[in-house]
Amino acid sequence: MFHRIGRVVVRHPVWTIVAWIFVAAGIVATAPSLPSNSDQSSFLPKSYESIQAADLQQSAFPSAFTPSAIVLYQRSDGGKLTPDDLKDAARITGELGAKKIDQVQQVVPGPPSKDGRYVLGLVSMDTKNAGQPTQLDAAKTLRSDAKELTKGTQLDAKLGGSAAQGLDQQDSSSRANALTFVGTFAIILITLLIIFRSPILAVLPLVVLIALVFSTANALIADASKLFGLQANSSTSALLIVVLLGVGTDYYLFLMFRYRERLRAGDEPKVAMVNAVGRVGEAIASAAGAVMISFLALLLSTLGFLKQMGPALAITVAVTLLAALTLFPAICSLIPPRALFWPSKAWLKEPSNARFAALGRGVQRRPALFAVVSGVVMIALALGTLGFKATFDLASGSMPKTQESMVVQTEMQNAYSAGAAEPTSVLVTSTGDGRLDTAALPAYERKLSAVQGVADVQPAAISKDGRTANVTVTLKYGSATDQAISAVGDVRDVAHADAPPGTKALVGGMSSIYKDINAAVNHDYRTVFPLAALLIMIILGLLLRSVVAPWYLMASVGLGFGATLGATVLIFQKGQGHSGLMFMLPVIMYLFVVAIGTDYNILMISRLREEAREGRDPREAASRAVRHAGPTVAAAGFILAATFATLMLAGNSLLTEMGFAVSFGIVVAAFVMAMFFTPSLTALIGHAAWWPGHQDRKSTPDVETVDARELEPSAKN
Known part of the structure; x- marks a missing residue:
């Protein structure tokens, strides 16, 4: 099937590119705006007690409210409030209410603090629009108006509460997205320049992914969100950038490494591209399928945040896969190899790959040693999971402590009872x-x-x-x-x-909501994890026609997950003294590490099977697979790990923890599991690894032998 796709694309590259442009333009032009929500209560379905309580409170006490925003007044000099200060605070509170700001239902005076240094203004907003952009706009107006009204007084006014936190999260997310994009772009560009030594090959995937794939994926996500009533979250957009550029570059590398290999083997350029798509297409499609299945498993989550994120990421990977199998081959087949790889001439001859050849020989001679050492390292790191604790403070986790709403939260906790704000x-x-x-x-x-x-x-x-x-x-x-x-x-x-x-x-109340979120996460551990693992095993079984290999491949990925979570606990909880890791981190990490870790396993074992089909015994096949697939896995793993590491530039603990955990997990997946653990185990198990399909039996090499003239658009069939 993938050879046929390659033949069609290579024979009609211009029409393929034109079709992409027209379809992408149509999808983008007709897509609705992407809705957003930062209301944490919307994470939960109505079956949970905290949500039922909120509904009952709203119906029974329509005039009562939990403040959506809080105006915190204090003297500019930090001293105790005087009677005149209290009068000014009451006057400003009344004037804020009289402005009739959209979404603001009432603004009423709140109690002074016990130390006499603070007094509150409590803001009620329409609960139906909690977390929506309209309320974030209202918070922005309130903050500006409150500061304006304090001029001429001895007071300072700061805005906190959930609406203000949503506004500050939005601002932090915009900066995080910009930093993530710039960091990811720079890392991919520099790494591709080093790998290929060609400006065209370095710039090409970035231009294609940003200009066509990202806009198309975003538009399709907006369509799906409108169709199924989903909401976007501020943290999702940064992940979309990383997934698109990271995974897209991985698939591009898989394709171009194989294209270059076929050119070195003597294929005509167009035939080489057909063979590249044919040989690596199944591995790319299977890898993308595993990633999409993992993300779609989030639809079974009870948490709205994860349920919303899953389809968005799956759509992104699906569009990226389509681009890898059609758009990239079409563009590259139009450019002669000498121009495509210019100024480098390394594509003309097979390199010695001395390091990877040596690693392959090591795996061939001592597979048991490599399997045991890599397994022990992962088990040792996995012991750190025993100290895992979860934290539920998404607001402080998703923005710096210096944001105004976080300053208000800290000052209120010190001046009032810590739970007074909520x-x-x-x-x-x-x-x-x-x-x-x-x-x-x-x-x-x-x-x-x-x-x-x-x-x-x-x-x-x-x-x-x-x-x-x-x-x-x-x-x-x-x-x-x-x-x-x-x-x-x-x-x-x-x-x-x-x-x-x-x-x-x-x-x-919020503590009750967090308790229900904790119960929902535990539910997801029992449902999403096993289902994602089962579906990935089915994909592996179909790809390899084996019931043996999927078991140890998933076992290796499970060890990688444990090692990653353990290392994250050791770094952030033990090393940096965090009270816990973000509650959703294990779910996200599991899906990324399992799915993407399976990517590299699929690439390595597909190459191992290919070498075995050419008549090599299991150990020699493992050696050759490490030698030839090792550079691809290493390059792809480095780029993807580095792109996820850019999330650590965002300046908040949520994305810092996520960036470290996923990048570390990818390093383990690429440089421990795929490079050593998987080929070593396959070499040890031997022919039994492929039972009952016997996919390692010698067969005719899967290479097109057509005349290159048949691939010209004007050729007759």
Whole structure:
């Protein structure tokens, strides 16, 4: 099939390029704008208690609210607020409310801090649009207006809360995307220049991927988001850039290394490209299939963030795959090799590949030693996973501490109870037709106040219909901390067990949301991980026609995942003292490391099978595979690892941890698993690795022998 694709593309390169341009232009022109959402509660479906509590609170107490934004007033000199300062703060709060800013429903005065240095203005916004761009615009206006209104007073005003955090996340994301793009572009360009020593071959993939593939993929993502009601997240765009450029460059390298090899073998240029597509096409398609299957497995996630990210990344890889099999071959087949590889002449002769030949000979002579050493290294690193802890503070994880909303969060935690900014709501509602027995509520509140970790319990507010009570519970800890999540679990236990007769209790608030996110992540570990692994094994089985090889290939990838997570724990938790790693990191890392690690395994074992089909015994086939596929795997692994490492330039802990973890995992996948572990195990297992398909049996080489004239557009069939 891939030879046929190569023949069509090489015979009609101009039409292939024109078709790409017209289709891409049509898709981009008709695509809707890409929606975005930074509301963390939207991560969860309505079956979770925290979301049910939020819905009940909104219906029973429409005038009550959890602040979407908080104006924090303090004196410019840092001293205690005077009575005049308090009057100015109240006046500014009233004027902000009177401006009727879009999305802002009311702005009311909040309590002063115990030390007398701060006072609050609490902002209510339309909860239906939480996290949407319209509310981020409202936060921007509020921040500007508050600073303007403090002129002529002794006050400074800063804006915090979820809407302000969303605005600051958006700004940080824009800078992160720019840094990621520039860093990725520079790394790929420099590395390709070093590998090919040709400016055309270095610039070509970047121009094609950015000009056509990225715009097409983004437009298709927007179409899919509108069709299926998905939302984008600010962190997804940086990942799209890295996946597109990194994976696209990998597939480009797979193709061009094989094209250059066929030219050195004496093929005519057009025949060489057909053979390159035919020989490496199956490996590229299988590798892309494994990546897409892994990303699409995220559709089973209960977390909205991951469910939204999965299809976007899968679409990006699918468009990249199509470009690798059609657009790149079409463009390269139009350029004579001497011009394509200019000024280098290295493409004319086979290099000695002394280092990789030596590695191949080592694998051939001592496969057991290579397998044991590489396996022990990965197991040793994997032991670090025992210390893994998760953190749920996405706001501080996705932007620097110097952002205004993060400064507000820190100052409020110091001046007020740490949980004051995002209190917990215990909603007690009647299960019958009657009203609540309010006489039972004081005793209920005392039981809640006795829960360890509770700082304060406010008297219950009763809904207009008398059927629901809202008990505001302030925790001693910040809403995203481990202590708060543990404490809200205890609050839930008491709230459920001691609810007055004829009522039921629901516990809401951000700490409750984080606790439910933790439960959702654990669900994903039990469903997404095994399903992705199973589907990748099926792809490997179909590619290799074997039921043996997929098992040890997936075992090696699993070891790579464990080693990567263990190393990340050791670096960030043990080395840098982080309280934990971002809660979704293991899921993302698993999918990237497993899927992309399988890419390199597929390339290596496909080459190993190819060498075996030419009559070589298992050990010699492994040696030859390392010699010939090793440079491709090393180059692709380095580029992809370096591109993911650019996420560490973003300046926030979420992308820093993600960048390190995925880049380290790719290094392990390319330079440990694919280079040593997989070929060594295959050499040791021998012919049994291919059972029952016997794909290593000697066969006719899979090379086109057609006359190059048949590939000319004017040729007759």
